Amino acid sequence: MRMTPQRQLVLDALLEMEHGTPEQVCQRVQRSTPTVNITTVYRTLELLESLGIVRHTHLGHGAPTYSVHEHQHVHLVCHTCGDVVEAPCEVMEGLRGTLRDRHGFALDVSHLALSGTCRNCTRETP
Structure with missing residues (x-):
């Protein structure tokens, strides 16, 4: 897989945050690149999870929370x-x-x- 600029932005945002919902990641990315939309963030997180780079956890009702680091x-x-x-x-x-x-x-x-x-x-x- 090629690391596109959008994918790198999503990954960098999640690394900075440690844990985050797609909406929180999108807000962080949009600080520097307002053209990245929530659909791109969701698709990127799904791709990164399928590659084993990120994981998600459901902390209750609502959107999953993603993390780059292995949950221990x-x-x-x-x-x-x-x-x-x-x-x-x-x-x-x-x-x-x-x-x-x-x-x-x-x-x-x-x-x-x-x-x-x-x-x-x-x-x-x-």
Whole structure:
């Protein structure tokens, strides 16, 4: 695959951001190149993912979040405040082993987001 200027802009934006939705990537790219549209960003992210350069994770409702770096963490998403915390993959070892033993299922915890309530929001709940 040829690295077109648009593809490079999308990749550079994602590298700067570390994580981003297609809309966030598009906004970043459009700062320097306003002619790049959201369709180009979506297609580029899909291509880069098919080549193994980026990955996506669903952090809840809405657009996926993309990252250039290999995810070595589990996303913990607070459905009250929207905060996202990264926890080490090791926190899922028990579940990973149970799923493997009982169902023969190999869980990819690096592509996982768990929804719940964060520490701060739990404290605020009466």
